[in-house]
Amino acid sequence: MHRTMPKGRLEAFSDGVIAIIITIMVLELKVPHETTIEALKPILPVFLSYVLSFIYVGIYWNNHHHMMHVARGVTGGVLWANLHLLFWLSLVPFVTGWMGENHFEAVPSALYGVVLLMAGVAYVILQYAILHCPGGNPVLERALGRDVKGKLAMTLYAAAIGLSFVSTWISGALYVFVAMMWLVPDRRIVKAMAEAPAAAPEEH
Amino acid sequence: MHRTMPKGRLEAFSDGVIAIIITIMVLELKVPHETTIEALKPILPVFLSYVLSFIYVGIYWNNHHHMMHVARGVTGGVLWANLHLLFWLSLVPFVTGWMGENHFEAVPSALYGVVLLMAGVAYVILQYAILHCPGGNPVLERALGRDVKGKLAMTLYAAAIGLSFVSTWISGALYVFVAMMWLVPDRRIVKAMAEAPAAAPEEH
Amino acid sequence: MHRTMPKGRLEAFSDGVIAIIITIMVLELKVPHETTIEALKPILPVFLSYVLSFIYVGIYWNNHHHMMHVARGVTGGVLWANLHLLFWLSLVPFVTGWMGENHFEAVPSALYGVVLLMAGVAYVILQYAILHCPGGNPVLERALGRDVKGKLAMTLYAAAIGLSFVSTWISGALYVFVAMMWLVPDRRIVKAMAEAPAAAPEEH
Amino acid sequence: MHRTMPKGRLEAFSDGVIAIIITIMVLELKVPHETTIEALKPILPVFLSYVLSFIYVGIYWNNHHHMMHVARGVTGGVLWANLHLLFWLSLVPFVTGWMGENHFEAVPSALYGVVLLMAGVAYVILQYAILHCPGGNPVLERALGRDVKGKLAMTLYAAAIGLSFVSTWISGALYVFVAMMWLVPDRRIVKAMAEAPAAAPEEH
Numbered sequence: 027m028h029r030t031m032p033k034g035r036l037e038a039f040s041d042g043v044i045a046i047i048i049t050i051m052v053l054e055l056k057v058p059h060e061t062t063i064e065a066l067k068p069i070l071p072v073f074l075s076y077v078l079s080f081i082y083v084g085i086y087w088n089n090h091h092h093m094m095h096v097a098r099g100v101t102g103g104v105l106w107a108n109l110h111l112l113f114w115l116s117l118v119p120f121v122t123g124w125m126g127e128n129h130f131e132a133v134p135s136a137l138y139g140v141v142l143l144m145a146g147v148a149y150v151i152l153q154y155a156i157l158h159c160p161g162g163n164p165v166l167e168r169a170l171g172r173d174v175k176g177k178l179a180m181t182l183y184a185a186a187i188g189l190s191f192v193s194t195w196i197s198g199a200l201y202v203f204v205a206m207m208w209l210v211p212d213r214r215i216v217k218a219m220a221e222a223p224a225a226a227p228e229e230h
Numbered sequence: 231m232h233r234t235m236p237k238g239r240l241e242a243f244s245d246g247v248i249a250i251i252i253t254i255m256v257l258e259l260k261v262p263h264e265t266t267i268e269a270l271k272p273i274l275p276v277f278l279s280y281v282l283s284f285i286y287v288g289i290y291w292n293n294h295h296h297m298m299h300v301a302r303g304v305t306g307g308v309l310w311a312n313l314h315l316l317f318w319l320s321l322v323p324f325v326t327g328w329m330g331e332n333h334f335e336a337v338p339s340a341l342y343g344v345v346l347l348m349a350g351v352a353y354v355i356l357q358y359a360i361l362h363c364p365g366g367n368p369v370l371e372r373a374l375g376r377d378v379k380g381k382l383a384m385t386l387y388a389a390a391i392g393l394s395f396v397s398t399w400i401s402g403a404l405y406v407f408v409a410m411m412w413l414v415p416d417r418r419i420v421k422a423m424a425e426a427p428a429a430a431p432e433e434h
Numbered sequence: 435m436h437r438t439m440p441k442g443r444l445e446a447f448s449d450g451v452i453a454i455i456i457t458i459m460v461l462e463l464k465v466p467h468e469t470t471i472e473a474l475k476p477i478l479p480v481f482l483s484y485v486l487s488f489i490y491v492g493i494y495w496n497n498h499h500h501m502m503h504v505a506r507g508v509t510g511g512v513l514w515a516n517l518h519l520l521f522w523l524s525l526v527p528f529v530t531g532w533m534g535e536n537h538f539e540a541v542p543s544a545l546y547g548v549v550l551l552m553a554g555v556a557y558v559i560l561q562y563a564i565l566h567c568p569g570g571n572p573v574l575e576r577a578l579g580r581d582v583k584g585k586l587a588m589t590l591y592a593a594a595i596g597l598s599f600v601s602t603w604i605s606g607a608l609y610v611f612v613a614m615m616w617l618v619p620d621r622r623i624v625k626a627m628a629e630a631p632a633a634a635p636e637e638h
Numbered sequence: 639m640h641r642t643m644p645k646g647r648l649e650a651f652s653d654g655v656i657a658i659i660i661t662i663m664v665l666e667l668k669v670p671h672e673t674t675i676e677a678l679k680p681i682l683p684v685f686l687s688y689v690l691s692f693i694y695v696g697i698y699w700n701n702h703h704h705m706m707h708v709a710r711g712v713t714g715g716v717l718w719a720n721l722h723l724l725f726w727l728s729l730v731p732f733v734t735g736w737m738g739e740n741h742f743e744a745v746p747s748a749l750y751g752v753v754l755l756m757a758g759v760a761y762v763i764l765q766y767a768i769l770h771c772p773g774g775n776p777v778l779e780r781a782l783g784r785d786v787k788g789k790l791a792m793t794l795y796a797a798a799i800g801l802s803f804v805s806t807w808i809s810g811a812l813y814v815f816v817a818m819m820w821l822v823p824d825r826r827i828v829k830a831m832a833e834a835p836a837a838a839p840e841e842h
């Protein structure tokens with residue numbers, strides 16, 4: 027008989043890694059030597075890319091929070107699927123810095139999309155691993171439905187990667203648009219929870 | 231029916247982010263190459279701004295601790311209001327470094343105030359989000375009253391921003407004064423808790 | 435009478451340290467100044483060594499997770515054995531950076547193996563400390579058996595250290611091989627847990 | 639009536655800050671550009687000071703762990719006493735780097751002692767705050783007794799500060815000696831716990 031383990035440490039470890047990722051990005055904001063307002067101008071694109079990435083990482087934490095809230099336990103497979111997601115998120119500071127310091131040029135903007143796309147793929151794999159834990163997860167299953175939102179986001183990332191070479195304004199606009207789309211937290215899970223009061227998490 | 235989620239992960243994630251913010255500021259204290267006591271002198275303003283920011287971030291953690299202690303659960307809105315607060319706090323190391331390395335000049339001192347002001351605004355929004363969770367929060371409501379302390383702090387930040395251009399001694403003194411004012415932890419919450427023993431948090 | 439303490443904080447502290455270790459390695463990926471795909475080429479070995487070390491640290495976290503899950507409490511000795519393990523893991527970013535920036539040359543590759551070997555030894559000591567906590571730990575004992583996997587890994591690390599001076603391709607291949615070997619999480623513990631339902635952890 | 643709050647978040651936040659402090663020290667170990675064993679020689683004093691500081695921070699975490707284990711709850715005063723301790727610990731990476739990069743010269747060695755001494759003072763204040771929480775803490779009180787060990791450590795730090803200007807070999811030896819003295823975890827608490835089974839922590 028397979029058994030699941032409590033999810034507490036997976037949550038704590040993910041919280042730690044995501045907290046560090048979201049915070050070390052700010053180290054890319056190098057303190058300027060002058061003390062005028064103009065001295066802040068060259069930092070502006072770095073700052074804007076920081077804001078965008080902060081929101082993206084925030085979205086991942088938020089959705090992760092909602093999804094793990096309805097998970098009933100974890101298996102070895104879930105642990106690795108989660109580490110895989112954290113791996114791609116850990117590359118966000120690098121691509122954010124590269125894009126920001128180069129004023130949103132083509133290749134860095136495309137690579138930013140690649141990392142977002144891979145993080146999206148990793149999130150889907152994690153969802154899949156949780157859905158296939160022993161006992162299944164009907165609440166999450168109902169909440170996801172056909173996961174239109176997830177599929178749309180990944181299609182738009184893929185489009186943005188290609189369109190980076192046409193105009194980084196378009197790809198940038200797409201990244202902002204997908205972020206806005208996700209800013210509304212996964213109400214599907216909240217809704218599915220409300221409809222299925224009996225499917226409360228097994229433990230802590 | 232709306233439901234709230236347990237607050238444990240929001241607390242853990244906030245603890246992580248605030249712990250990192252408070253600690254990476256110390257990285258601005260660059261190790262000097264000489265080994266005399268004089269070699270520490272140029273670091274003194276950086277050190278003083280580190281102390282000030284450590285206290286400010288400590289105050290936020292402390293008040294956050296007290297406020298979340300009486301929160302009864304979280305919603306998607308609270309999660310985002312909290313991320314918004316963490317965003318502004320994450321900028322504290324940057325403005326601390328800028329102000330410290332430039333011996334408290336006008337523009338960096340003003341920007342320091344802007345970040346403190348925005349963090350204050352974000353904190354008020356988070357308070358509001360918690361007060362408007364399903365079921366309300368009478369303990370927090372009573373503790374805050376008309377929130378004179380919060381409003382005074384923000385007025386003083388705004389004044390300090392403007393006064394930075396007159397004298398950074400005045401703005402600096404105001405930042406220190408507000409910090410002192412908050413160093414006394416939010417006894418209002420402790421008091422309101424003592425008066426309303428039945429309003430204990432719903433869940434860990 | 436000896437008593438054990440709850441394991442919650444040891445887990446939380448380890449999660450924090452490992453989360454930081456796994457994340458600061460990404461800081462070695464220095465943002466290039468050009469914006470071409472070619473500009474990423476010199477970073478490739480750094481990236482590959484990052485991937486390898488991410489997997490290794492992930493494996494340690496994963497196995498630590500499984501092992502602590504069946505631990506029934508901690509003693510002062512376990513706390514120190516755990517800190518000793520974290521010490522060696524904390525050196526992984528340094529040796530990863532040295533190896534990656536120097537395209538897997540002999541001495542850095544060997545030192546990488548030394549750190550992996552010492553972390554392996556530290557892990558064995560931690561296992562030993564947990565097995566010898568008051569009351570013992572029959573589940574972990576059964577799961578480990580003669581710990582063939584652990585002994586094999588350490589033999590291969592030792593071999594890789596020596597073989598680094600023959601060819602870093604061989605030592606690199608051995609590091610990848612051992613990682614693959616561990617990627618399968620410690621099913622022994624899951625299996626032993628399933629067979630001994632009564633040996634559940636004493637406390638959260 | 640005064641009430642205490644649960645100690646969970648104070649522990650989690652302290653774990654986070656201490657985990658970061660212990661880990662960012664390793665960033666001072668700069669990756670050398672050559673790939674010979676000789677290239678590691680200049681790093682040796684940095685490495686040795688890293689080991690010493692890792693042990694010191696580990697000791698603080700360990701003792702903090704034992705002390706908070708018997709604490710029955712926290713007050714606003716305890717929160718601030720704890721932040722004060724974390725402040726001094728946060729300066730350890732700075733003084734470690736200064737001492738290590740300058741081969742244990744007089745002023746850096748003395749400053750290292752100052753930070754250790756202040757951390758020791760902060761720890762005593764935290765002990766005092768916990769002992770004076772509403773309801774007191776007879777277990778901790780009995781465990782501490784006259785706190786000979788704590789007083790001896792601080793006397794030795796003070797001596798080492800002065801002796802740094804005579805010979806840094808003496809001050810270094812004293813730092814190592816005090817660390818060894820503390821490496822034995824606070825058995826006093828374990829012992830006092832065993833003698834007073836009824837004084838278990840109030841919550842969580």
